[in-house]
Amino acid sequence: MPQPALTLARLSEALGLPEQSLLALVVNCDAAPDPTLVALTVEEAARRLGVGRTTMYALVASGEVPSVTIGRLRRVPAEALKEYVAGRTQAASSTAALAA
Template identity: 40%
Template sequence: MNTERFQAPQGDLRASPEKLAYTVPEALYATGLGRTTLYALIAERKLRTIKVGARTLIPADSLRGYLASLEMEAA
């Protein structure tokens, strides 16, 4: 039986404090949007999601892109 332990790589991903994706509650907190609004944006395909098992993740670049589009509309 192989009892060797594997250690996770400690490269750039571990050192980076920036999140790559947010759970729905994290996205709500980060953006200040309400739950109904966030789910409506997902349904309208204005925000992308990734399913990992039962968990729904929203890529950080999707949130940034949506917010940047709002800034462009306002200008």
């Protein structure tokens, strides 16, 4: 027996939410990272930097971006990303100054 299609209207009715509110939740679910996190997964850190997962793992493995082990988990301190970007910005500006 085929299941009836689950439409946005039926889902919003089942959840007791207006359709527009449900649609806003779905559209904005990945919009902003949680600013309260102190330590991020490697995937979350990659997303914040705007790089791929493989690139982020390479940065962590090389030590360019520091990470910590918590139990069996690898985490990247959120502050380490800011320091990494600041260091890359300084390196880029000093290289540009030498070229001029």
